[in-house]
Amino acid sequence: MRADDDGNEFLRSIVHAEFDAHATYRDVRRLCLEAAHYRLGAVFIHPVHCARAMEALAGSDVRIIAAVAFPTGAFTIAGKVCEARDALSRGADGICYVVDVGALRSGKDAAIADEMRALREAVRDRPLTAVLETSVLTDEQTERACILAADATIDFIAPATGFVTTREPLIEAVRRMTKLAAPHVGIAALGEIETLDTAHALIDAGATRLYTATGVQIAQELQENTS
Amino acid sequence: MNRVKLARLIKTGILGVDVTEQDVRSDIEKAKGFPFSAYAVDLSYLELARELLEGTGILLTAAVSYPLGGMTLATKLDQIRFALRVRAEEINATLNISAIRSGDYASVRCELEAMAETAAGAIDVIVIPQFDVLTSEEKLRTCETILEAGVRAIKTDGHGGLCRPEDILLVRRALGRNLSIEASGGIRTTQQALELLDAGADFIHTSTAYSVMEDAEEL
Numbered sequence: 001m002r003a004d005d006d007g008n009e010f011l012r013s014i015v016h017a018e019f020d021a022h023a024t025y026r027d028v029r030r031l032c033l034e035a036a037h038y039r040l041g042a043v044f045i046h047p048v049h050c051a052r053a054m055e056a057l058a059g060s061d062v063r064i065i066a067a068v069a070f071p072t073g074a075f076t077i078a079g080k081v082c083e084a085r086d087a088l089s090r091g092a093d094g095i096c097y098v099v100d101v102g103a104l105r106s107g108k109d110a111a112i113a114d115e116m117r118a119l120r121e122a123v124r125d126r127p128l129t130a131v132l133e134t135s136v137l138t139d140e141q142t143e144r145a146c147i148l149a150a151d152a153t154i155d156f157i158a159p160a161t162g163f164v165t166t167r168e169p170l171i172e173a174v175r176r177m178t179k180l181a182a183p184h185v186g187i188a189a190l191g192e193i194e195t196l197d198t199a200h201a202l203i204d205a206g207a208t209r210l211y212t213a214t215g216v217q218i219a220q221e222l223q224e225n226t227s
Numbered sequence: 228m229n230r231v232k233l234a235r236l237i238k239t240g241i242l243g244v245d246v247t248e249q250d251v252r253s254d255i256e257k258a259k260g261f262p263f264s265a266y267a268v269d270l271s272y273l274e275l276a277r278e279l280l281e282g283t284g285i286l287l288t289a290a291v292s293y294p295l296g297g298m299t300l301a302t303k304l305d306q307i308r309f310a311l312r313v314r315a316e317e318i319n320a321t322l323n324i325s326a327i328r329s330g331d332y333a334s335v336r337c338e339l340e341a342m343a344e345t346a347a348g349a350i351d352v353i354v355i356p357q358f359d360v361l362t363s364e365e366k367l368r369t370c371e372t373i374l375e376a377g378v379r380a381i382k383t384d385g386h387g388g389l390c391r392p393e394d395i396l397l398v399r400r401a402l403g404r405n406l407s408i409e410a411s412g413g414i415r416t417t418q419q420a421l422e423l424l425d426a427g428a429d430f431i432h433t434s435t436a437y438s439v440m441e442d443a444e445e446l
């Protein structure tokens with residue numbers, strides 16, 4: 001195993017995620033306390049939970065990443081910008097938004113470029129992640145989105161929202177995206193990452209951020225392996 | 228029941244991450260052949276759908292904070308104002324399900340009142356309480372809160388989940404005819420639609436309207 005790994009850096013790459021918008025206030029508080037306890041890098045939550053997360057994480061260095069336009073991406077650019085600004089004003093440190101995948105599939109690349117630029121501007125120097133749904137895109141469409149993301153200086157790009165059941169395993173999607181994305185754009189993997197082995201495999205495949213509901217299990221496994 | 232009669236009780240639409248502009252165009256073209264009650268799209272296609280549905284008699288429905296309801300009230304109101312500008316006739320807005328499940332009905336009521344105020348009677352407010360993740364008690368308490376806030380219509384589910392006649396009966400028995408109920412979630416056959424209507428649903432929402440109408444003449 002990787003007992004010699006820099007465990008801290010690995011844990012900081014994990015984003016403890018609450019994908020369910022219907023999670024209760026207690027669920028969100030617990031998510032935040034767990035992230036702080038296990039020194040995970042961030043929590044991922046829906047905007048309606050931002051204020052509560054900020055309260056729970058006061059004094060910790062766990063970042064708050066807010067979901068924008070989840071999970072369909074089928075909102076207007078102005079609407080996404082409004083949602084992102086609103087989330088930042090409520091305590092989010094970064095934004096993870098779903099690209100207008102339907103527009104990308106309709107060949108409207110200019111709209112995608114506008115959207116990415118508008119969000120980059122709204123989010124300023126905070127980390128910005130653009131999420132695709134590559135299971136409904138051709139390789140060519142995915143590649144075009146990757147180029148546009150690099151042009152717009154998006155920080156991370158993700159192949160999937162984790163909301164769509166796909167035939168392709170997450171690791172394959174990450175591998176394909178790593179090949180297509182510019183080297184300075186990070187890769188975020190969102191979805192079911194059940195074990196430490198899977199987490200390491202995703203990082204080996206090119207992922208630089210892991211959004212998963214299982215941050216605690218992964219951190220515990222790491223502790224057991226290194227103790 | 229004949230096909231035309233059933234179509235009048237059906238609300239349909241095209242929603243989701245993979246929908247292309249061409250999908251919207253061809254689906255609406257097909258829908259125009261039936262007297263559907265309403266047609267729902269995601270906000271990214273609202274302007275296009277407005278143009279395509281003009282003069283058809285089918286109402287345009289804007290999906291607000293759809294399907295999860297995890298957006299803040301500020302974002303939901305921004306989306307409602309957009310729907311008003313585009314002249315949509317209805318909104319389908321998912322409620323703050325987290326607040327419901329946390330027992331925070333004061334926040335739910337606040338959200339409902341703000342949405343109704345923003346809609347200002349210019350657009351029909353239909354809210355989604357996401358029945359598939361609520362207990363019976365939560366379903367009833369939420370519907371009571373909806374009525375208290377002056378909202379008169381629900382659509383049972385956003386996505387996922389299966390709408391069951393028991394849910395419709397539960398709400399009808401407790402609240403009578405005060406609330407308009409649009410049954411939605413996994414409705415794919417005429418049989419299912421008729422069962423839900425018999426249980427007291429006012430409308431059926433289905434993305435597969437044609438298969439729902441298929442056996443209308445026989446049943």
